[in-house]
Amino acid sequence: MRPNPERRDSLPFQNKASGNPGEWYLGDTPENLSGSRRPVLFIHGFNRSSDTWYEGNDMYVTAYESGYETAFIDVYPDRSMWENGALLAQKIKDIYQHFGEKIVVVAHSKGGLDTQVALVHYGADPYIERMITLATPYYGSQLADLAYSRWGSWLANILGSKNEATYSLQTGYMNRFRSETDSQPNVYETPIYTLAGTKWGRFGSSLYWGGLYLRAYGSNDGAVTVKSSRIEYATEIQAGEWNHTTIKEGSSTFDVFKPFLQEEAAFFANREAADTAHVVQNPEACNYVSGGAFTGTTNETIYVEKGVHEMTVNWLSDQADSHLTLIDPERSTYPYFTTGQDAEAFFEGAYHHTLTIHNPGSGSWTLEASSVQKEHYLLNVSFASPLNALLSTALSNEDRHVTIKTHNLEFQTDVTIDYYKNGKLQFSDREASQASGSFEVPDLGEGMYNMTMNIHGSYAQQPFRRTIIQSVYADSHGNLY
Numbered sequence: 001m002r003p004n005p006e007r008r009d010s011l012p013f014q015n016k017a018s019g020n021p022g023e024w025y026l027g028d029t030p031e032n033l034s035g036s037r038r039p040v041l042f043i044h045g046f047n048r049s050s051d052t053w054y055e056g057n058d059m060y061v062t063a064y065e066s067g068y069e070t071a072f073i074d075v076y077p078d079r080s081m082w083e084n085g086a087l088l089a090q091k092i093k094d095i096y097q098h099f100g101e102k103i104v105v106v107a108h109s110k111g112g113l114d115t116q117v118a119l120v121h122y123g124a125d126p127y128i129e130r131m132i133t134l135a136t137p138y139y140g141s142q143l144a145d146l147a148y149s150r151w152g153s154w155l156a157n158i159l160g161s162k163n164e165a166t167y168s169l170q171t172g173y174m175n176r177f178r179s180e181t182d183s184q185p186n187v188y189e190t191p192i193y194t195l196a197g198t199k200w201g202r203f204g205s206s207l208y209w210g211g212l213y214l215r216a217y218g219s220n221d222g223a224v225t226v227k228s229s230r231i232e233y234a235t236e237i238q239a240g241e242w243n244h245t246t247i248k249e250g251s252s253t254f255d256v257f258k259p260f261l262q263e264e265a266a267f268f269a270n271r272e273a274a275d276t277a278h279v280v281q282n283p284e285a286c287n288y289v290s291g292g293a294f295t296g297t298t299n300e301t302i303y304v305e306k307g308v309h310e311m312t313v314n315w316l317s318d319q320a321d322s323h324l325t326l327i328d329p330e331r332s333t334y335p336y337f338t339t340g341q342d343a344e345a346f347f348e349g350a351y352h353h354t355l356t357i358h359n360p361g362s363g364s365w366t367l368e369a370s371s372v373q374k375e376h377y378l379l380n381v382s383f384a385s386p387l388n389a390l391l392s393t394a395l396s397n398e399d400r401h402v403t404i405k406t407h408n409l410e411f412q413t414d415v416t417i418d419y420y421k422n423g424k425l426q427f428s429d430r431e432a433s434q435a436s437g438s439f440e441v442p443d444l445g446e447g448m449y450n451m452t453m454n455i456h457g458s459y460a461q462q463p464f465r466r467t468i469i470q471s472v473y474a475d476s477h478g479n480l481y
Contacts, residue, residue, distance in 0.1 A: 019049040019074050022087050024095060027060055027070035036262060038129050039069040039099045041092070045109030045248075046165050047345035050074045052108070052248065062250030066258065071095050071103070075114055080168040081177070085117025089124040096127035104261050105131040108248040109224065110165060112136025113177075116192075120184050130191040132237075132257050134247045135221050139228040140174030142217055142283075143210055143346045145471040146378075150416050150429060150452040151291035152347075152469075155378045158318050159349050166346060167423045172448060172471035175481035182233075192234035193260050195253060197221025197242035204338035204354045206347070207243050209314045212382040216286040221247060223344055244344070285391035285455065289467035291378040295371065302365040302381050303456075305464040310384040311360045313367065315353040316342070317377040322353050323370045329363030347378070362462045383466075387459050393468055396438075397480045402451065402470065403438040411457025415439045421447035446476045 040063055042053045050072040054060035063070050073091055075084040096103060105128055107115050112133035118124040119131070144166050147156040156162045167173065181187065200222040201207030207222025214220040218227050223244035230236055238256055246252045290300055304311060315324055315337070326334040337353040367379070390407040404413050415432040418425060419442075432439040432451070441449055453468040473481040 019051075021074055021076045022091055024071055024073040024091055025050060026098075027064055027072070029069060030064050030067045032067040033069065034067055037068050038102060038104045038261060039071060039095075040261060041071045041073065041095055041103045041105050043073060043075065043088070043105060043107040043111035043115055045107075045111045045345075046169070047077045047348060048108075049077065057249050059248060059250035059254060062254045066254070068261065069099065075111070078163040078165045080164040081110065081113040081117045082121075082168075083164070084114035086122050088114055088118035089122035092118060092124045092127050102127060102129040104129050106134070106257070107131060107136060108134045109136060109244065110169065113138070116181065119190050120181050120187050125186060125189045128190050130193065130260065132193045132195070132260055133229070133234075134195050134253065135197050135224045135229055135242075135244055136194065137169060137174070137224045137228045138231045139178065140169045140171035141224055141228065141346070142171060142214060142469070143223060144169035145171055145450065145469050146213070146289070147346045148418065148420070148448070148450045148471065149289075149469045150418060150450075151289045151467070152378050153418065154291045154293055155316060155318060155347060155350060155376045158376045159347060161346055161348060164423060167420070167448070170448060170450070170471040170473075172473035172481055176473040176475065179481060188233055192231065193257065194229055194231070194234050194236050195242075195247060195257060196224075196226040196229035196236070196239040197244060197247045198226060198239055199241045199243045199246075201243050201245070203356075204340040204352055206340070206342040206344040206352060207245065209316070209352050209354065209380065210244075210344065212312055212314070213287060213380055215382075216283040216388070223346075283392060283468065284388040285466040285468055286382055286384075286388045287467055288381040288383070288465045289379065289452075289469065293374060293376045294369070295374045297368065297370045300367040300369070300379055302367060303463045303465045304360050304362050304365055304383075305385065305387055305462040306362045306460040307387070308360055308362070308383050308385040310356060310358050312354065312356040312382045314380045314382070315367070315369065315377055316347060316350050316380065317353065317375055318350055319371055319373070319375045320351045322351070322375065322377075324353055325368045326355060326357075327366040327368065329361055329365065350378075364463075387464060387466075390459075391455060391466060391468070393453065393470060395470070395472065395480065400441040400443065400478075400480060401438040402432075402441065402453075404453065404455065409457055409459060411455055413439070413453055413455045415451055415453050417442065418450045418452075419444050419447060420450070421445065441472055441474070441480065443474070443478065446474055448473055
């Protein structure tokens with residue numbers, strides 16, 4: 001069962017969504033339709049299309065069998081929430097006029113941001129009864145920061161994943177977006193209800209690696225943290241055991257948010273509203289990150305301090321047949337990596353080569369890589385270690401400084417900055433000036449400052465390395481977000 005496109009003529013339905021931005025489709029009218037059930041418009045997320053709701057997903061069938069009229073729309077898969085929001089505002093009015101009543105929007109991931117722009121900035125609120133968001137990154141995703149970082153850019157450029165959508169999902173950009181949006185007087189007009197996921201994908205998958213990387217920032221679904229999926233004036237329905245893909249599947253979540261599709265849902269939800277205010281929390285230093293390009297062979301050194309419970313090595317590459325061998329300090333070798341292709345937005349199309357070592361010996365490990373052709377890669381080593389909680393960062397808006405916070409650790413840090421204006425790279429690998437243990441964000445004008453902090457030092461008399469990546473947006477007045 002597939003939805004039918006809204007037609008103004010008698011041409012037969014081609015049984016396939018076109019993917020053309022702005023085109024919308026109607027599901028079949030259910031026999032058990034009830035007047036108390038609002039029509040539901042499903043809006044897809046970043047780098048997807050409307051068929052994400054019914055190709056390999058039972059969301060449409062579940063909604064139909066539950067007696068709901070449905071509609072589906074395609075938006076630009078790789079553009080910012082501003083462009084998609086303007087498009088949605090126009091089309092949502094058309095969909096409202098078709099049904100003759102307000103609709104409920106169910107949006108996955110970035111689709112929730114696209115819809116909020118339509119609501120708040122382009123006047124779509126008279127046509128929407130309420131919005132339910134599934135893992136929407138209201139405060140961005142640190143995976144977008146990684147894609148625009150010194151180390152991630154090598155691979156993201158080759159994959160074509162540095163686009164308007166990824167750029168706008170950097171956490172610094174989204175903090176600026178929140179400032180612009182949450183201050184609008186109509187932001188409370190349409191009730192918002194949220195779901196968040198706490199599970200990752202299978203071992204070796206993109207969502208498993210994403211979960212490892214994002215655990216430095218708290219519980220997450222492999223792409224978006226629970227904290228980012230919350231917004232203080234919305235009601236959280238549930239943070240459950242879904243990953244970023246299963247949270248949009250009908251058999252997983254429809255029955256969870258179904259009570260909030262009813263006309264009386266707002267009254268019920270307000271009585272049960274949870275405190276879901278976004279709490280800013282300094283990330284733990286769980287990751288070591290490197291990257292680059294090579295032909296032939298290359299080596300990466302991985303320092304493991306004492307007390308590491310688990311180490312997961314993820315070699316993310318544009319090559320499926322990378323030849324990798326991990327060598328421990330005793331010269332034992334570990335050549336058996338699990339390989340899987342990335343199916344998510346930020347590094348879609350790349351290959352994950354993953355290996356986990358439990359209770360790794362401390363000291364210097366070597367990762368040997370060989371390739372017969374030029375290979376672009378991003379190395380992420382995730383540590384489960386007591387050291388992680390001893391390192392964090394703090395940004396001062398007053399003096400434009402980022403400070404590395406530690407607990408009696410001996411360490412050194414080098415910080416490089418990639419500066420973007422209107423999505424275009426202006427400066428790369430610019431070293432940040434240091435004074436009294438903090439680093440200054442240079443005043444190069446309005447734009448995005450993507451900071452890569454490489455930290456190396458000693459813990460329990462063993463060397464360690466960690467990487468913290470942070471994006472900062474500076475507006476035209478010099479305010480930092």
